[in-house]
Amino acid sequence: MAVMAGKEMGPAMAGKKQEMLWIISELPQLQEQGVISPEAGARLQEHYQKKLDALAEPQKIFPLILGLIGVLMVAAGIVLFVNHNWDMLDKPWRIAVAALPLVIGAGISYFTIGWNRGQLWREASAVLTATGAATLIALLSQIYQQNGAFQDYMFLVLLLSLPLIYCFNSIALAFLYAGFLFALEESGEIRPLLLVAGLLPYLLYHLIKRTPWLVPCRYLALPVIIFTGAVWGGSEGIRYLYAFVLCSLLIAAGLTVAENQEGRWRNPWLIPAFLVLIVLSAVNSFFWSSQVWIWIGSSGIIYWVVLAGCLIGNLVLVARCRQERLLRLLPLIPVVIMLAGAGLWLMNRDRCTDGFDIFWSLYMVVAGVICLWRGWETRRMLIFNGGSGMLLVCGVCRFFDAEMPILFRSAGFILLGLGVVLANIFFIRKNTRGGRA
Numbered sequence: 243m244a245v246m247a248g249k250e251m252g253p254a255m256a257g258k259k260q261e262m263l264w265i266i267s268e269l270p271q272l273q274e275q276g277v278i279s280p281e282a283g284a285r286l287q288e289h290y291q292k293k294l295d296a297l298a299e300p301q302k303i304f305p306l307i308l309g310l311i312g313v314l315m316v317a318a319g320i321v322l323f324v325n326h327n328w329d330m331l332d333k334p335w336r337i338a339v340a341a342l343p344l345v346i347g348a349g350i351s352y353f354t355i356g357w358n359r360g361q362l363w364r365e366a367s368a369v370l371t372a373t374g375a376a377t378l379i380a381l382l383s384q385i386y387q388q389n390g391a392f393q394d395y396m397f398l399v400l401l402l403s404l405p406l407i408y409c410f411n412s413i414a415l416a417f418l419y420a421g422f423l424f425a426l427e428e429s430g431e432i433r434p435l436l437l438v439a440g441l442l443p444y445l446l447y448h449l450i451k452r453t454p455w456l457v458p459c460r461y462l463a464l465p466v467i468i469f470t471g472a473v474w475g476g477s478e479g480i481r482y483l484y485a486f487v488l489c490s491l492l493i494a495a496g497l498t499v500a501e502n503q504e505g506r507w508r509n510p511w512l513i514p515a516f517l518v519l520i521v522l523s524a525v526n527s528f529f530w531s532s533q534v535w536i537w538i539g540s541s542g543i544i545y546w547v548v549l550a551g552c553l554i555g556n557l558v559l560v561a562r563c564r565q566e567r568l569l570r571l572l573p574l575i576p577v578v579i580m581l582a583g584a585g586l587w588l589m590n591r592d593r594c595t596d597g598f599d600i601f602w603s604l605y606m607v608v609a610g611v612i613c614l615w616r617g618w619e620t621r622r623m624l625i626f627n628g629g630s631g632m633l634l635v636c637g638v639c640r641f642f643d644a645e646m647p648i649l650f651r652s653a654g655f656i657l658l659g660l661g662v663v664l665a666n667i668f669f670i671r672k673n674t675r676g677g678r679a
Contacts (some may be wrong), residue, residue: 262290333385340381344374354410361411368412372403396425397433404440413458416444427472435474438466457508460499464510467492483577487553489519490573494559497566500624517629519573520606523632524639526576527602542653553577569616569625572609576602606636 265286273283347370354363376399383390400419407416419441426434445466448459471484496512506513554572560570579601610632617626 262587266290336385337383340378340385342374343377344371347371347374351410353567364410365412365414368410368415369418370405372399372406372415372418375399375400375402393426393433396422397437400437401428401440404437407441408446411455413455413462416441416462417458420462420469423465423469424472427469432470438470441466461510464514483560483580485518485522486577486580488558489515489522490570490577491556493519493560493573494556494570497570501565501621515573520632520635523576523602523609524635527606527636527639551617566616566620568612572612575609578606603636603639606632611635 269278269283269287272278273280274675278286347367351364351367351371353359379398382388383395400422403419405414406412407419419437423434423437426437445459445463447453448455449463457496467488471488492511492515496509496515499509500512505604556574560567610629613625613629614634617623617629
């Protein structure tokens with residue numbers, strides 16, 4: 243009985259540290275009373291200890307954030323001081339001053355590694371050393387009058403920062419790295435590909451191994467994915483494909499997190515990706531053009547390689563999941579249809595399929611109904627509301643597009659709004675009667 247209670251409580255308490263600690267503290271007593279075997283106790287201990295290790299403790303995070311802000315302020319102060327007194331220094335002194343932030347960062351890094359200091363020291367070492375390298379490169383370029391492109395400078399700085407992320411396991415530098423990637427958006431295809439590929443092992447390791455940086459890396463994945471779509475979007479048609487493939491990837495991963503019953507703030511993928519899916523479908527239902535077939539069919543090989551990689555990763559995620567595969571595959575339906583349309587265009591370039599905007603309306607209706615059905619069956623309000631939202635947006639779009647009097651449109655808006663409100667009330671009552679909130 244105690245084992246069954248523990249199994250029922252476990253998922254509900256996955257995000258609550260004190261309750262998990264209580265379960266762990268009860269395990270020895272349960273083993274002594276013979277309620278569970280030592281092997282089962284060891285497995286439960288390992289299971290909950292991993293969940294505890296994955297929790298980010300506020301008392302550790304806030305000092306870390308404040309410490310990093312302090313480090314950045316110190317670095318900014320040094321830069322301002324050097325800038326104010328720059329013209330008064332000779333060239334040797336300028337070179338020495340330019341190298342000073344890097345020397346300080348290297349010294350702190352040596353102290354951190356040699357004396358095995360904590361994470362705050364590691365974050366400070368990584369950020370200071372990277373800032374020192376960026377300062378040295380910039381000032382040397384100014385001293386020797388080497389006027390290069392900003393994209394070249396940022397590529398070199400990020401390339402030098404990449405080993406520091408791994409050496410110090412620095413999540414702060416990883417976020418800075420991902421943010422400054424957007425400075426290379428217009429610098430071609432190969433260099434951004436190298437920088438994103440360099441960060442991927444760091445991201446995948448923390449996501450797969452569920453380390454203490456699990457949740458920050460979930461947020462870190464968002465700018466990396468957005469940057470990937472922005473750089474390798476290619477023509478407009480390929481951007482449509484990327485958007486739907488990446489949405490499907492995030493929805494599949496977000497559903498997995500939701501099925502583990504983690505808190506909503508620990509799941510930054512599901513809701514944003516589903517909202518983007520609704521917006522893309524609604525926009526396409528208004529502005530779809532047969533020109534997209536030409537854009538897709540005439541895109542370069544590198545875009546197809548990156549797209550294929552994202553698509554394979556998506557299918558691997560779907561294949562590994564045993565629940566809600568249909569929901570995970572829904573965003574891929576437009577990808578299949580668009581690829582089929584591009585193939586038809588390649589076979590017969592004189593004819594392009596028109597009227598494809600009707601597909602988007604049908605797709606929103608079908609996807610909305612499926613989400614409503616799965617949300618109702620599994621009593622998951624998030625999925626149920628997602629289906630309601632998709633049907634509501636589809637109805638609003640068609641009312642704007644339809645040629646009918648304003649009174650009919652206003653009545654339709656009222657009915658749609660009431661339908662959504664009543665459906666939520668009915669859904670909540672059903673869950674309450676069924677014992678699930």
